Amino acid sequence: xxxxxxxxxxxxxxxxxxxxxxxxxxxxxxxxxxxxxxxxxxxxxxxxxxxxxxxxxxxxxxxxxxxxxxxxxxxxxxxxxxxxxxxxxxxxxxxxxxxxxxxxxxxxxxxxxxxxxx
Numbered sequence: 689x690x691x692x693x694x695x696x697x698x699x700x701x702x703x704x705x706x707x708x709x710x711x712x713x714x715x716x717x718x719x720x721x722x723x724x725x726x727x728x729x730x731x732x733x734x735x736x737x738x739x740x741x742x743x744x745x746x747x748x749x750x751x752x753x754x755x756x757x758x759x760x761x762x763x764x765x766x767x768x769x770x771x772x773x774x775x776x777x778x779x780x781x782x783x784x785x786x787x788x789x790x791x792x793x794x795x796x797x798x799x800x801x802x803x804x805x806x
Contacts, residue, residue, distance in 0.1 A: 698742040700799070704734055708799055712792045720788045725780045728791070732776050733769070735795070740765055 711731045715724050744765055748758050783791070 696743070697800070698739045700735075700738060704738060705799060705801070707731060708735070708795055712795060715788065715792060720783075720785060725783075725788075728788070729773075729777055729780050731795075732791075733773055736772055736776075737769060740769060 708731055711724075711727050715728060718724065720728070744761060745758070748761055753761075780788075780791075
C-alpha cells in the first residue's frame with residue numbers, strides 16, 4: 689500500500705487477521721484448488737462484512753439511531769453484501785494463478801498490525 693496516500697482504517701478481530709494470513713500461506717504453499725478458493729472467498733466476505741459494519745453500521749450505533757433506521761440500513765447493506773458475494777465467487781472461479789496472487793498481495797497490503805504502545 690503506498691505510504692504517500694491517505695487511508696481509511698477499520699478494526700479487525702485478531703482471529704480474522706490470523707485467518708487471512710493462514711489462507712494466504714495455504715494457497716501459496718498448496719495452490720488455489722477449489723477448496724482453497726472457497727476459503728479465500730469466505731475470507732474476502734468476512735473482511736467485507738467487517739468493513740461494511742464498521743463504516744456503515746457503527747456510525748448509526750454511535751449516533752443512537754433507532755431500531756427502525758438500523759434495520760433499514762441493515763437490510764440495504766445485506767442486499768449489497770449478497771450481490772458482492774456472487775461477484776466475488778464468479779471472479780475467483782475464473783481467476784488464474786497470477787490473478788489469485790494479485791488478490792493475496794492486495795489483502796496483505798491492507799492488513800496492519802496494531803502499533804506497539806510506547
